[in-house]
Amino acid sequence: MQLRDWSLVFFTLLTQMAVGAFLTLQVVQIWLCTPKGDVPGKRMTVRLIAVLASLILGLGVALFHLSAPLEALRALVNLNSSWLSREIVSGGLFAVFLSALTTIQWRSKNTSPNTKWMTWLTGVTAVAFLYCQIQIYLLPSQPSWNTVATPTAFVASALRLGVLGVMVILVSEGWTPTTPSRHSRSPDGYAPLGILQGLSLVGLVAVLTELLILPVQVADLARDPSPAAASSLYKLTYDYDWLLGLRFGLLFVATATLAVMLASHRIPSSSRLAPKLAYASFCIVLVAEVCGRFLFYATRVRVGI
Amino acid sequence: MTTKQHAFFFDANRCTGCRTCEIACKVENGVEMGPRWRKVRTVQGDEGGPFMYHVSMSCNHCEVPVCAEACPSGAIEKRPDGIVVVDQSKCIGARLCAWACPYDAPQFSDETGKMEKCNFCSHRIDAGTGGPACAEACPTKALQWGQLEDIAARDGVTAQFGPLPEAEITKPAIRFIPLRPVHS
Numbered sequence: 489m490q491l492r493d494w495s496l497v498f499f500t501l502l503t504q505m506a507v508g509a510f511l512t513l514q515v516v517q518i519w520l521c522t523p524k525g526d527v528p529g530k531r532m533t534v535r536l537i538a539v540l541a542s543l544i545l546g547l548g549v550a551l552f553h554l555s556a557p558l559e560a561l562r563a564l565v566n567l568n569s570s571w572l573s574r575e576i577v578s579g580g581l582f583a584v585f586l587s588a589l590t591t592i593q594w595r596s597k598n599t600s601p602n603t604k605w606m607t608w609l610t611g612v613t614a615v616a617f618l619y620c621q622i623q624i625y626l627l628p629s630q631p632s633w634n635t636v637a638t639p640t641a642f643v644a645s646a647l648r649l650g651v652l653g654v655m656v657i658l659v660s661e662g663w664t665p666t667t668p669s670r671h672s673r674s675p676d677g678y679a680p681l682g683i684l685q686g687l688s689l690v691g692l693v694a695v696l697t698e699l700l701i702l703p704v705q706v707a708d709l710a711r712d713p714s715p716a717a718a719s720s721l722y723k724l725t726y727d728y729d730w731l732l733g734l735r736f737g738l739l740f741v742a743t744a745t746l747a748v749m750l751a752s753h754r755i756p757s758s759s760r761l762a763p764k765l766a767y768a769s770f771c772i773v774l775v776a777e778v779c780g781r782f783l784f785y786a787t788r789v790r791v792g793i
Numbered sequence: 794m795t796t797k798q799h800a801f802f803f804d805a806n807r808c809t810g811c812r813t814c815e816i817a818c819k820v821e822n823g824v825e826m827g828p829r830w831r832k833v834r835t836v837q838g839d840e841g842g843p844f845m846y847h848v849s850m851s852c853n854h855c856e857v858p859v860c861a862e863a864c865p866s867g868a869i870e871k872r873p874d875g876i877v878v879v880d881q882s883k884c885i886g887a888r889l890c891a892w893a894c895p896y897d898a899p900q901f902s903d904e905t906g907k908m909e910k911c912n913f914c915s916h917r918i919d920a921g922t923g924g925p926a927c928a929e930a931c932p933t934k935a936l937q938w939g940q941l942e943d944i945a946a947r948d949g950v951t952a953q954f955g956p957l958p959e960a961e962i963t964k965p966a967i968r969f970i971p972l973r974p975v976h977s
Contacts, residue, residue, distance in 0.1 A: 553887065553888075554885050554886050554887055555885065555886025555901075555906030555907065556884075556885045556886055556906060556907075559866075559885045560885065562865075562866035562867075562883060562885050563865035563866055563885060563887060564865070565865065565866050565867040565883075566864060566865050566866065566867040569861075569862040569863075570862065570863055570864060570865040570889070571863070572863065572865035572887060572889050573865040576865065624889070627859075627863075627892055627893050628895070628958075628959075628962045629859070629892070629893055629894060629895035629958065629962065630892060714958075715956070788892075790892075790894075790895065790897060791895050791958040791959075792895050792896055792897065792956065792957055792958040793834050793836065793848060793850075793956045793957065
């Protein structure tokens with residue numbers, strides 16, 4: 489793998505985290521919905537800014553993959569057939585709509601009529617962006633990419649990083665695991681019944697999903713009769729076995745951390761423990777994702793001779 | 794002569810692996826160190842008895858040029874005569890074409906930061922001074938060029954050959970005469 493391919497590792501992870509976090513925030517907002525509406529505008533604005541920062545950083549990092557970054561706008565030319573052009577357009581629209589939504593949220597303080605449709609528009613472009621990103625890699629010339637494992641891995645990465653990213657945002661706001669009860673309250677005074685536990689559970693499932701993706705990927709490569717598929721399989725299971733092992737080790741640690749997080753409301757000192765568990769889970773999963781995405785690019789072998 | 798689709802012809806029985814085609818390509822097009830628009834590779838094995846042969850490959854100017862489809866900046870286009878060319882002034886070095894091509898045809902130049910590949914010596918064809926330098930330099934006539942329609946009509950030619958990717962992916966404008974077994 490060449491040095492400039494590292495930009496793609498961080499581009500895909502940061503933007504997938506943004507997609508996952510944005511969609512998770514909407515679910516959280518529905519979860520937190522009160523009779524008056526949703527969470528206060530200011531707090532939501534800060535959360536959206538965090539998502540926007542991840543997206544913008546990711547899009548910026550992608551420029552380093554080009555040999556002519558200053559001519560990046562040319563990449564919008566071939567919308568007719570190039571998934572990369574479509575990815576950049578949808579990613580750009582996601583950033584524009586997310587910025588607009590953040591501005592609306594910031595100005596309106598509480599829910600405004602524009603918030604709802606702008607949220608939908610942003611959500612749709614986020615999903616479209618992820619879809620285009622997946623399509624780029626479904627190339628018949630690259631057997632290790634051209635499997636169901638690629639869309640599964642990208643969606644699962646978005647879910648893992650998004651959910652855990654939101655969990656980190658919430659604990660940094662002062663959320664703590666609370667025993668589900670009508671008396672539980674968030675710092676804003678709204679009921680956060682079991683929200684951190686819910687995120688922990690989804691994060692846990694998303695982490696465990698990875699354990700299912702590898703057998704699928706290995707089976708797909710093993711079924712493919714091309715020497716390229718065999719070479720990719722060899723790279724994955726021999727050349728980079730240590731990295732694969734590290735990735736799975738980290739995911740197992742993350743599973744344990746999230747399991748403790750899930751049950752942390754039963755621990756007396758949960759308010760002090762929860763932020764540490766949330767930050768640890770996020771960092772561990774992030775490192776595991778970097779390992780996984782490196783493997784994705786490094787084990788690619790083209791068909792033919 | 795019709796100009797529907799320029800194409801290559803390769804006879805594996807005639808190629809000696811001398812790499813004259815590679816050198817002719819480099820010299821004719823001034824290709825710098827690093828990128829190889831044409832590559833001669835050696836294939837060997839022992840399935841069904843020991844064998845060894847050479848394959849000379851470049852861009853196959855495919856009927857379905859997936860490189861052009863993948864290129865986000867529209868830098869790759871297929872000419873009316875079937876030749877697939879890179880407009881380097883439009884290339885931004887995204888290298889999607891290299892990922893998409895099953896034949897490793899688009900090559901990244903560290904010198905220019907752009908993609909480059911075989912252009913079928915289109916300058917010679919346009920000027921009417923000849924065909925691709927590689928084919929014209931081949932001493933054994935293992936590598937030839939012509940119109941796909943004519944080449945495909947020759948006896949014993951196939952579109953699918955040895956270790957090459959499925960021809961259906963891009964419909965390459967090249968036909969082969971595979972290696973004939975010489976053992977019983």
